[in-house]
Amino acid sequence: MARNTLNFLIGLLFLVFSTLTLARGDADRAPLWTELSIPERTALTPIAYDWDHLPAQQRQNLLKITKEFAKLTPTQQQIFYSRLQPWTRMTQAQRDAARDNFKKLQEVPKPEQAQIKRLWTQTVGSESAQFAQPASGQ
Amino acid sequence: MTQHDDFARRLTASLDQGLMEIDTSTSQRLASMRRQALGGDNRIPAGHSVLAWASRPAWIAGFLVLALLLAGWWFMQPAPTPYSAETDILLLTGELPPAAYADNTFSQWLETHSTF
Numbered sequence: 001m002a003r004n005t006l007n008f009l010i011g012l013l014f015l016v017f018s019t020l021t022l023a024r025g026d027a028d029r030a031p032l033w034t035e036l037s038i039p040e041r042t043a044l045t046p047i048a049y050d051w052d053h054l055p056a057q058q059r060q061n062l063l064k065i066t067k068e069f070a071k072l073t074p075t076q077q078q079i080f081y082s083r084l085q086p087w088t089r090m091t092q093a094q095r096d097a098a099r100d101n102f103k104k105l106q107e108v109p110k111p112e113q114a115q116i117k118r119l120w121t122q123t124v125g126s127e128s129a130q131f132a133q134p135a136s137g138q
Numbered sequence: 139m140t141q142h143d144d145f146a147r148r149l150t151a152s153l154d155q156g157l158m159e160i161d162t163s164t165s166q167r168l169a170s171m172r173r174q175a176l177g178g179d180n181r182i183p184a185g186h187s188v189l190a191w192a193s194r195p196a197w198i199a200g201f202l203v204l205a206l207l208l209a210g211w212w213f214m215q216p217a218p219t220p221y222s223a224e225t226d227i228l229l230l231t232g233e234l235p236p237a238a239y240a241d242n243t244f245s246q247w248l249e250t251h252s253t254f
Binding site for chain 1: 221222223224225227228230231232233234235236238239242244245247248
């Protein structure tokens with residue numbers, strides 16, 4: 001009885017650790033640049049040299065974005081290209097702050113949004129080169 | 139004969155005497171239990187309560203390990219991204235660059251200027 005229980009426990013523990021190891025492997029898994037498809041590489045061209053050094057989770061998020069790339073207009077694709085590298089070089093906290101503020105702005109009525117964007121560009125944005133517009137999109 | 143041998147002899151004699159004094163029904167019950175123990179008869183005690191089920195440690199251990207497995211799997215799942223790919227693509231192709239939104243003063247600035 002005791003031996004059966006012990007064998008049962010050892011078997012279950014082995015199963016637990018195997019499953020957890022596999023799960024961890026899947027979570028950490030993100031394709032290398034050479035493993036990407038042609039459309040994915042096309043969308044991620046500006047960060048080709050950085051790709052393999054990015055955290056797995058960030059690569060997974062960027063891969064989801066690439067699915068939307070083909071739907072963009074050529075002008076939007078140009079803007080996307082110019083902003084992709086600075087975006088990936090921001091810290092996670094900065095990206096989250098940007099998303100938060102973007103969401104907040106989306107909640108403002110459209111006419112106000114345009115006015116806020118214009119004012120920001122004219123006042124704060126013009127004070128810093130980092131806010132310079134890459135192209136006139138949308 | 140040592141003192142220990144003498145003690146052992148008296149003890150076994152006493153036990154043998156006691157064995158002969160056991161009545162038939164008790165003797166049969168003991169024999170039955172001995173056979174059960176040696177034969178590996180692991181039937182659970184009669185009864186339908188949870189306690190009867192729980193008297194099998196293998197089941198409890200298995201249940202606990204499976205619970206741990208599920209908890210571990212749940213904890214190891216990556217935290218759901220609160221923003222969709224659509225949000226990121228809009229942010230990356232919008233009128234303002236992402237750096238503007240990431241600016242520490244933007245949120246405060248937004249609150250001040252969104253009351254037109």
